[in-house]
Amino acid sequence: MNPLVAIRAFDQSLWLDFISRPILINGKLQRRIQDEALRGVTSNPAIFAKSIGDSADYDSAIKALALQGKTTDEIYTSLAVADVQAACDLFRPLYDSADNASDGYVSLEVSPLLVNDTEGTIAEGLELWRTVNRPNVMIKVPATLEGLPAIRRLIAEGVNVNVTLIFGLERYRLVTEAFLAGLEDRAKAGLPLARIDSVASFFLSRIDVLIDPVLEKIAAEGGEKGALAQSLVGEVALASAKQAYQMYKQIFAGPRWEALKAQGAETQRLLWASTGNKNPKYDDLKYVENLIGPKTVNTVPVETLDIFREKGQPAVRLEDGLDKAAEVLRRLPELGIDLEERTNFLEEDGAKKFKEPFAKLLESIDKKRALAVATTVDEATMQLGQFQAAVDAQVEKFNQQNFTAGFWDKKADLWVQDEAGQHSIRSFMGWLRVAETMVGAVPEIETFVNEVKAAGFKHVVVMGMGGSTMAPIVFKASFPMGEGGLPMSVLDTTDPGTVREIEESVPLADTLFIVASKSGTTAEPLAFGDYFYAKLKELKGDKAGDNFVAITDPGSKFVTDATNAKYRRIFLNFPEVGGRFSALTYFGLVPAALYGLPVGEILERAILMMRACGAYGPVNDNPGLKLGAALGVLAEQGRDKLTLVVPDSLHDLGLWLEQLLAESTGKEGKGILPVAGEPLGDPSIYGNDRVFVYVVYEGQADEANAGKLQALAQAGHPVISIRMKDAFDLGQEFYRWEVATAVASAVFGINPFDQPNVQSAKTATDKLMKAVQEQGHLPEGEQPAASENGVDYYSAVQGNGAAGVLKAFFAQAKPGDFMCLQAYLTETPAVTASLQELRQRVQQALHIATTSGYGPRFLHSTGQYHKGGPNTGLFVQFTDDNPQDLPLPGRSYTFGTFKNAQALGDLQALLDNDRRTLRVHLGHNAEAGLKAVLAALEL
Ligand SMILES: O=C(CO)[C@@H](O)[C@H](O)[C@H](O)[C@H](O)COP(=O)(O)O
Numbered sequence: 001m002n003p004l005v006a007i008r009a010f011d012q013s014l015w016l017d018f019i020s021r022p023i024l025i026n027g028k029l030q031r032r033i034q035d036e037a038l039r040g041v042t043s044n045p046a047i048f049a050k051s052i053g054d055s056a057d058y059d060s061a062i063k064a065l066a067l068q069g070k071t072t073d074e075i076y077t078s079l080a081v082a083d084v085q086a087a088c089d090l091f092r093p094l095y096d097s098a099d100n101a102s103d104g105y106v107s108l109e110v111s112p113l114l115v116n117d118t119e120g121t122i123a124e125g126l127e128l129w130r131t132v133n134r135p136n137v138m139i140k141v142p143a144t145l146e147g148l149p150a151i152r153r154l155i156a157e158g159v160n161v162n163v164t165l166i167f168g169l170e171r172y173r174l175v176t177e178a179f180l181a182g183l184e185d186r187a188k189a190g191l192p193l194a195r196i197d198s199v200a201s202f203f204l205s206r207i208d209v210l211i212d213p214v215l216e217k218i219a220a221e222g223g224e225k226g227a228l229a230q231s232l233v234g235e236v237a238l239a240s241a242k243q244a245y246q247m248y249k250q251i252f253a254g255p256r257w258e259a260l261k262a263q264g265a266e267t268q269r270l271l272w273a274s275t276g277n278k279n280p281k282y283d284d285l286k287y288v289e290n291l292i293g294p295k296t297v298n299t300v301p302v303e304t305l306d307i308f309r310e311k312g313q314p315a316v317r318l319e320d321g322l323d324k325a326a327e328v329l330r331r332l333p334e335l336g337i338d339l340e341e342r343t344n345f346l347e348e349d350g351a352k353k354f355k356e357p358f359a360k361l362l363e364s365i366d367k368k369r370a371l372a373v374a375t376t377v378d379e380a381t382m383q384l385g386q387f388q389a390a391v392d393a394q395v396e397k398f399n400q401q402n403f404t405a406g407f408w409d410k411k412a413d414l415w416v417q418d419e420a421g422q423h424s425i426r427s428f429m430g431w432l433r434v435a436e437t438m439v440g441a442v443p444e445i446e447t448f449v450n451e452v453k454a455a456g457f458k459h460v461v462v463m464g465m466g467g468s469t470m471a472p473i474v475f476k477a478s479f480p481m482g483e484g485g486l487p488m489s490v491l492d493t494t495d496p497g498t499v500r501e502i503e504e505s506v507p508l509a510d511t512l513f514i515v516a517s518k519s520g521t522t523a524e525p526l527a528f529g530d531y532f533y534a535k536l537k538e539l540k541g542d543k544a545g546d547n548f549v550a551i552t553d554p555g556s557k558f559v560t561d562a563t564n565a566k567y568r569r570i571f572l573n574f575p576e577v578g579g580r581f582s583a584l585t586y587f588g589l590v591p592a593a594l595y596g597l598p599v600g601e602i603l604e605r606a607i608l609m610m611r612a613c614g615a616y617g618p619v620n621d622n623p624g625l626k627l628g629a630a631l632g633v634l635a636e637q638g639r640d641k642l643t644l645v646v647p648d649s650l651h652d653l654g655l656w657l658e659q660l661l662a663e664s665t666g667k668e669g670k671g672i673l674p675v676a677g678e679p680l681g682d683p684s685i686y687g688n689d690r691v692f693v694y695v696v697y698e699g700q701a702d703e704a705n706a707g708k709l710q711a712l713a714q715a716g717h718p719v720i721s722i723r724m725k726d727a728f729d730l731g732q733e734f735y736r737w738e739v740a741t742a743v744a745s746a747v748f749g750i751n752p753f754d755q756p757n758v759q760s761a762k763t764a765t766d767k768l769m770k771a772v773q774e775q776g777h778l779p780e781g782e783q784p785a786a787s788e789n790g791v792d793y794y795s796a797v798q799g800n801g802a803a804g805v806l807k808a809f810f811a812q813a814k815p816g817d818f819m820c821l822q823a824y825l826t827e828t829p830a831v832t833a834s835l836q837e838l839r840q841r842v843q844q845a846l847h848i849a850t851t852s853g854y855g856p857r858f859l860h861s862t863g864q865y866h867k868g869g870p871n872t873g874l875f876v877q878f879t880d881d882n883p884q885d886l887p888l889p890g891r892s893y894t895f896g897t898f899k900n901a902q903a904l905g906d907l908q909a910l911l912d913n914d915r916r917t918l919r920v921h922l923g924h925n926a927e928a929g930l931k932a933v934l935a936a937l938e939l
Pocket residue numbers: 017042043044107140162163164165201205206271273274275276299
């Protein structure tokens with residue numbers, strides 16, 4: 001048997017004398033707990049100096065915290081606390097188990113600078129206890145004379161305490177006294193004593209390191225004393241430990257102790273510390289094998305633990321040779337060695353051994369902090385031409401209103417004047433600071449990723465609609481899969497062809513399915529979840545839930561359902577962050593981390609922008625506010641079609657921006673329409689309703705677009721250019737655009753955080769689905785205005801045949817209008833190419849903006865603008881017969897019927913808002929049908 005496991009038979013607990021973020025994240029600590037019976041962790045300032053100060057593992061977290069304005073001390077505490085919390089969570093099952101034997105603890109030490117400061121130690125001990133906020137943390141307090149009252153007080157307060165830096169027996173006695181007195185204080189106050197655990201850390205190898213050379217020197221002098229000294233070399237530390245153990249047995253017996261025990265108290269166990277051997281003449285396991293005894297702990301460095309695994313011989317030895325141990329200690333004075341005095345030196349030296357590396361650690365954090373705060377974000381370049389004056393006036397107005405501070409204070413009257421609207425605004429601004437919160441969640445996410453990989457998963461499918469999947473789509477398109485990442489697919493359509501495609505392309509039993517829904521009530525993700533859960537049930541029976549993860553808001557019904565279905569994990573997101581503002585929360589970051597991206601770095605960039613968009617200073621120095629003010633003013637001046645020009649690799653940023661801008665601003669007849677995916681042309685093809693936004697990677701030559709944009713700027717179109725260093729800057733851009741969108745909404749005087757018209761389409765769909773459930777099919781529709789080549793055309797306009805209907809429909813276009821293609825079809829390159837051709841022909845001929853989206857995805861995105869924005873859209877809806885339809889488990893309808901109901905429901909909502917619509921049913925073959933439409937189109 002592995003000696004690390006076998007040692008448990010002797011009631012000895014092995015803890016690890018080390019902590020670092022990589023071992024928390026990469027599953028190494030988890031494996032030691034699971035496979036090797038590891039029962040706790042200790043940290044100290046020197047350990048953190050090594051893991052944080054001597055590595056780059058914490059760099060992005062340091063930068064992110066620095067950019068939040070944290071001081072060097074605060075940064076250290078945040079990092080240490082996050083690691084300790086993550087380790088506590090790994091030990092939690094042991095701590096909660098019936099045979100915890102007072103184990104499952106992670107120790108965090110107070111600042112070494114407080115070593116002689118009682119009150120400071122108490123205050124920091126309580127503060128760390130509250131901040132870590134885990135029942136299985138132990139606060140480490142040095143056993144100095146000043147530390148003793150602090151130990152008593154903390155124990156009385158119910159804090160678990162690891163008393164550190166004990167080198168001598170007399171001090172050990174005082175430590176146990178402080179512990180007992182603390183328990184008695186607590187009992188007197190009528191407070192419970194159960195589960196207040198404490199350990200007394202006796203430092204061993206350092207005793208031999210100090211005393212051995214003295215003994216060796218005397219031994220070298222020869223004679224009787226020399227012989228005695230020689231016989232004591234290497235014996236003093238073990239003798240001290242053995243004596244301490246005898247004291248422990250006496251102290252925790254007898255009436256005083258029994259009275260406390262009767263109230264549930266546990267003994268303060270001895271913990272052997274400094275147990276890595278420092279003397280090559282000794283056995284590497286000297287301070288491990290010889291100190292095995294019941295109810296003791298040994299905190300062992302990584303290397304020693306690994307040696308013990310290979311060749312450890314576990315057996316109880318702690319009470320072997322007790323007489324000899326007593327003799328060793330008794331005879332030291334004969335050699336002029338006052339152990340008490342020497343241990344005082346060790347105590348002072350011990351404090352120094354923590355203070356020095358700690359000072360170096362703070363120095364190294366401070367350097368990184370200074371570097372981070374010196375970094376600035378790239379300014380957007382704005383060529384606003386004739387609109388500059390109006391934008392300047394708006395900026396001035398904002399400055400007069402002290403808008404920047406008001407924005408951060410969530411002063412909702414900056415947006416709307418009605419109470420309900422103001423309440424909604426105040427309730428949904430959690431995104432402003434959520435990146436900060438997520439910095440602390442990075443270890444949790446990365447640990448989860450490692451668990452998933454260790455469990456053998458080979459693929460991830462993220463399933464959800466709109467804001468719940470948009471960021472994963474952007475990450476996947478903008479980054480190559482990260483090292484060690486898992487391939488990822490995103491399902492955000494009820495199109496049966498696409499569902500089928502995903503099902504056929506993934507190894508089902510080894511695929512992790514993430515059901516992402518903020519509300520937990522959206523019909524599509526719940527249907528996707530049910531569909532794949534049924535498939536996994538066929539393969540894995542009761543274990544199907546192992547393959548499922550939920551991301552949702554706390555309290556949603558989905559939390560209960562996912563719990564009942566035994567989902568592997570439920571990530572609870574933030575109720576105060578709306579879907580389209582959730583890219584930098586669990587919704588975006590869990591999938592990104594599974595895909596192998598270093599999410600800490602994405603957050604770091606976001607926080608850089610957050611800082612630049614901070615609560616102080618004029619609007620002009622604030623990149624988010626400035627962009628928002630410009631976009632708001634431009635839209636009000638008729639430049640409301642935000643035409644996005646991006647490199648291919650950032651193509652899907654357009655999808656994200658479409659949702660953010662259109663769904664936030666497209667209401668009350670106002671709004672900004674994002675236009676993505678139109679190839680850039682020369683000025684002659686554009687109307688006077690455009691603003692061009694060019695997002696490009698620094699150093700990437702894009703002369704063709706750059707030249708065209710210059711021509712457009714010269715022709716009087718506003719052009720805004722943003723440079724990204726690399727794809728990690730997506731974090732920065734997410735944040736910039738979230739701020740800008742909220743600010744543009746303030747210019748319009750609307751609430752950016754609701755989506756009333758998305759709801760109206762959902763309600764119309766629900767009504768149709770009710771009809772399907774009652775009648776078995778969707779209600780019969782009206783007669784087509786034309787039918788040709790297997791394609792049916794439905795519209796309020798009349799015309800002769802397909803060409804006539806198309807002509808009449810497009811004849812309605814006026815300057816400032818836009819055409820919107822809505823494809824409820826399986827996304828294929830051929831379909832996309834035909835839709836693009838249609839867009840280009842309409843744009844060239846009619847000089848109107850064109851947009852295109854696959855349904856039902858866009859319903860959760862631009863759908864809000866279509867119905868709530870200005871009535872300037874010409875909507876062409878494409879449907880087909882769903883040739884590859886799929887049944888939905890537990891429901892009386894198929895994916896295809898569900899999708900058709902969504903299309904019809906949205907059409908109804910468009911008509912209810914007097915929109916101009918043309919529905920084109922393409923029949924059995926969508927690709928051929930689209931070709932027929934293009935052939936019939938004369939403009
Ligand atoms: O937490 C504890 C003791 O509770 C340990 O981390 C303790 O600080 C370490 O064992 C010692 O500092 C290590 O000492 P050494 O091996 O450097 O002499």
